Amino acid sequence: MNKELLTGNQAIVKGALASGAQMMTGYPITPTTEILENWAEEAAKNSNLNFLQTEDEMSAGFSMIGGVLAGLKTFSATAGPGNVLMQDALVMAESMRLPTVVFINQRGGPSTGTVIYSQQELNLTCFGGNGEGLRIVYSVGNPQEMYDYAIKAFNTAWRYRFPAFVLGDGYSAKTLTEVETYSLEERKIERVSSAPYLLGEDNSSGSVNLRNTYNLETELNTLLMKHKMAFDGFTSEIVEFDDYQTLGAEIVIVAHGNIAISAKCAIDILKSEDEKVGLFRPITLNPFPSETLRSVVQKKKLIVVIESSLGQFERMVKENLYGENIPMVAIKKPALGINPDEIVERVKDFLKEMNG
Amino acid sequence: MPAKIIIAGEGGQGVQTIAKILTKAAKKSGKNVSYLPSFGVEQRGGVSLAYIQVSSRPIPYPRFSKADFVVTLSSRSCETIKNFISDNSLVIYDSAEIYEKDINELKAEIKRFVAVPAKNIASEKLSTKVANIIILGVLSAQLKDISFQDFQDTVLMELAAKIKIKPELKELNNSALQMGAEFAQNYESSDHLTGKSPDETVRSFENDKVKWTRFPEYCKGCSLCILSCPVKAITFAKDLNFLGTPMPIVDMEKCIGCGKCMQICPDGAINVEKK
Amino acid sequence: MAENNNFPKSWKKSSKPHKFCPGCGQSLALKNLGFVIDELQIADKTVYACDIGCSLLTWDMFEIDTIQTHHGRVVPTMVGFKLAKPSAITIAFMGDGGGYAIGAQHLINAAMRDDPITAILINNANYAMTGGQMAPTTLVGQKATTAPNGRDWQKVGKPIHGPEMLAEIAQEGSYIARTISTDIADCKTKIRKALQNQIDGRGFSFIEIISMCPVNWHTDALQSLDFSEKEMTKVYPLGEFKCPQKLA
Structure with a gap:
């Protein structure tokens, strides 16, 4: 256990590292840019960590999915208009039940709004995209929680295989304060492992062909009902309140x-x-x-x-x-x-x- | 009497064409009508569905669960139409296109049916391309609320652009519609669900140097093989591939075994082997 | 039953006949690709990704691990995969809409970053899956459902030249070429080079494959061959626009 002076964005990166994140993809946007920068610094020091600055948030979302498919705990971070663009990839993750972790630090909206603060990305984060909102959203309120829930979000996403979000805000992201950091081991928190979806070890049952397109309404309906049942099934295990x-x-x-x-x-x-x-x-x-x-x-x-x-x-x-x-x-x-x-x-x- | 009609077949078989004609004919006869096309992502191939309702009252919702008339044009769509059949449904199917074993999968569901060998009637008397219009003819005989004249007029109207290019299409389609209607009028019901027997297509052809094999389960009848043959050894045969379109056949007296047909085939449906 | 040597081993048997229209040039390109994958013996370490448009029909085309993505997003998905697993051979397969319109920024940036993936783009001069709308590749004067009087270059510009453009951006060690699906030998050679370049760990590889679309062109087989082999190649010359010395 260790007490450090950290901003929320720094705490997020520390939490991600503690929970075993291996790769980050992203595009700079205030007030999350420091997550990208801090991860880039970490990746420059440690060749086991991957980092990609993409051309936009759609690319960030889909290259994150590429990393997940290859078996790495991959995450991204965005806000505001970037959150809008990233929904393109996030509904695909939702449809295909791929684990993803995205840190959203809300800024003022709609449109470019402010780069400072709001709680206006609630609808978008919880229900964004052309789907049903089968996703896990943790709402955090200070740098300490950003550290704690960074750890939790990776475990939840990879255990239940739905997109997970840590929904923060510009104030929490930028606040510099004391944060208690710890390893999963000292808190006896299990680290949920990740495995490749494509080119995995076991290819005994032939190739894996993953899709998110369906021919008939009934096919899609059956799939969605199955997803919903799975989601409802673990709700009581993950639901949290104060x-x-x-x-x-x-x-x-x-x-x-x-x-x-x-x-x-x-x-x-x-x-x-x-x-x-x-x-x-x-x-x-x-x-x-x-x-x-x-x-x-x-x-x-x-x-x-x-x-x-x-x-x-x-x-x-x-x-x-x-x-x-x-x-x-x-x-x-x-x-x-x-x-x-x-x-x-x-x-x-x-x-x-x-x-x- | 209001009628709910479901038509199912392969994309490219003309399901949506006859659905559109039926819809416009119903309108012409002063009926309320609703037609909802439903198909997957493919432009060709894949199951194509049409939900049609004809009524003298308004039709607020385009879909339905059970149909009065269930029309199926292909073996693959038999599975799809199963849920639409009730004890009162009349099932109309192309018995020259659908395999006997596939239609008999629905034996328990089908109480009333018309087995029309549309594909055979079309290819023997007219052209394989009008099998769907023959089926429409059969259907027209059941839908008393729509006058036959309106069916006839609408067929010609819908196909006007094509007829302009190929005038012979007018007579072909008109005859197809009439033949279908007559078939339905003279139809004697039976208990036995007849259908196509398993294919006995000749697959391989040989000369002393080359073995030329075609695969009807893959061939889509695109004719690229015919065009690519440097010695013009390949032509269209009478027998049909899985899509129901003509398949190529080779004249082994001409074939030099160059393999150009095999290379150009996008479907992997021709194999050329030198001995 | 006779053996079929015209069926790539890397094609998935259970999904055939495939979902493409009769006479489709894209499916011919995919057969060529299948044979090259067989020759290179890379099926077990390849990840194939397809875009939206007709390319999505290939989500179960191959006996190869496959991901079907969103429109325009096949390149970033494979860039991410390759970064996470450099030993994989990644193929990003797309149409001219995915690569030159809705996802053009990804292709450009992947070329600039020299992402070591193989991108294959089908140019059939229209948007085929949605029924023949104008594409960035539609020829001047060519009719499309959204250009009923033919593409008017004064209003909507002239067709895009993808490989030429990417060759300007791409780094040394990139392989960039254009071929046509009906020239089997040329098509296979260029696909092979585009994959070999990735296998050798050199850099970004891209090929555009000119392809026929008889259904949306409203052409028969002969007219389709003519249009693609004569009209299209006039506007889109075949060739290698960037080729590392070792591949030449």
Whole structure:
């Protein structure tokens, strides 16, 4: 165990290395470029690591898939418009059940937006492409989590063979702070192995011909139902959340990523003033911890959804609470950070209104 | 009476052509009609499907599960149409194109059927290319809501561009439609699902220097072999390849065994071996 | 049953007859490719990747490990594979849409980076799978469904010359050539060189293969041969545009 001063982007590279990543492909885009640069530096020092700077994010996505097919734990990183382009490759991975890991550090959108911060790539990351969103998305909120979930994402992707994402943001990516780094061995975390999909050791059953094109609707339907069943089958094994001080709370804040961290600080302030406020934070946005959220909000007086986007997260929360009859309000600030004191103030307003 | 019709065959057999004619004829007869083509990625080959509905009431949804008329033109599409057959379905199939063993796979499902040797009627009396129109003729006899005149007119209208280039197509197609309709009128139902017997195509031809072999299971009848032969030893034969188009045959008195036909064949359907 | 020596060992038996139209030049090119793979005895270490367009019909063409990718993305997929497993022989097979339009940037950058893959591109002067639309390779005046009066070069430019362009970009040690599927000897020789260059670990290899498309050209076999062998080669001269000395 070791405490180092790292940015989120640096922590991602360290985490990827710790979890056994072997190859990265990518195209520079703020605020993820340092991941590419840091990996390039690592690869320059270690000939066992592969690195390719591609001509665009489509190429980054597909050359990543090439690396995966050859049996290497390959990953990429992108943001904003780059995330849009990379979906081309990511739906192929989803369709063919290929493990991939992509780090998304959200920037302001739509379009070029800002290079700074937002939570606006939630829809795109969870459901992007012309598919059903059979992918695993971890929403992280600070450099430490970027390290922890980098490790986790590789294991999850290669164990369950669906694309995995670590959804961060520009603030977390750029923040320089103390991060506890560790090896998988010292934490007794298993390292899921990878094997080639093509030119593997075992060719006893003839050649492997992989495709994502189908002739008839029924063929594709059968395949998708099989994928969905597999996905639902392991959902309970991977779904993650943070339930903070909701026991006895009247108000439950629901937030994810960086905003959930801010909300946690706000709750500590509110608690010290004896306000009954808790936080439910989904860590996996996909699959979503719907059952837990549903049980947490039972008999609460108010749900407060907080997000740095204009309802993308609120829609997700509503969908997962369908049928519950609990008042819900939302604080929505697209492309903007939301500080703890602001949350404290807004929640106090809600409490005042609620308690007359 | 509303009718749900499914037509299935190989791409290139003319499934979509007769579906389109049927659709336009129904419209001409004042019916509501809906036609949904469905096929895979190939331009030629692969199973081609057409969902058609004819009704005096509006037709809001183009697909259906069971069909009143199930038409199949090829052995490979028998598997596809299986799910569309109900106890009330009338199955119309080309008994000169579909192998007896393949149609008998559906024995349990098929209650009523018309076995029409369209391919034979076409090749003996007209041209192999109009087998689909003969099938359309059979179908026209079942669809009383659409006048035969409308079928006739639509066939000529749909093929107008081709007829302009080859005027003889007019008579060929007209006759094919009539023959199909007459066949249906005179058809005596039977219990036995007849079909094509296994092929007994001659595969190899020899002279003292060369053995020339053709593979009907691969040949697509493109005629590149015929064009590439420097001594004009290859022509089209009467017998057919798996697509139902004519296959090449070699005159071994002329063949010099140069192998040009073999090299140019994109399908690996000709083998030339020097002795 | 008689033996068929006209059937490459590297072709997958169970997927034949293949899915190409009668008289298709692309399938002839693929037969030539199959025979070269047989000759070089590389089937067990080759990865074959196909694009979208008619090339996707080859996802189960070969008894060779295969990946069917997205439109234009066959080159990066194989670049990634080769980087991860340098001992593999990687073939990126695409059409003129995949290589010269939707994925042109990948081809250009792979040539510039000297990625040691073998890219094979079929030029049939149209988009065939979608039914004969104009391609970057459509000849001036040639009709296409999206150029009903023929390609008007003043509006949409003149046909692209891929090998010539790539030869300008590519590094020494690249092999870049154009051939035609119906000239069996030339086609096989150039495919062999494009693969040998990769086997030797020299660099980027690319061949464009001129090919017939009778269905979308609305031509019979003779007209198809004429158009590809006479009209197309006039615009697209056959030859080697870059050839390492050791391959010459």
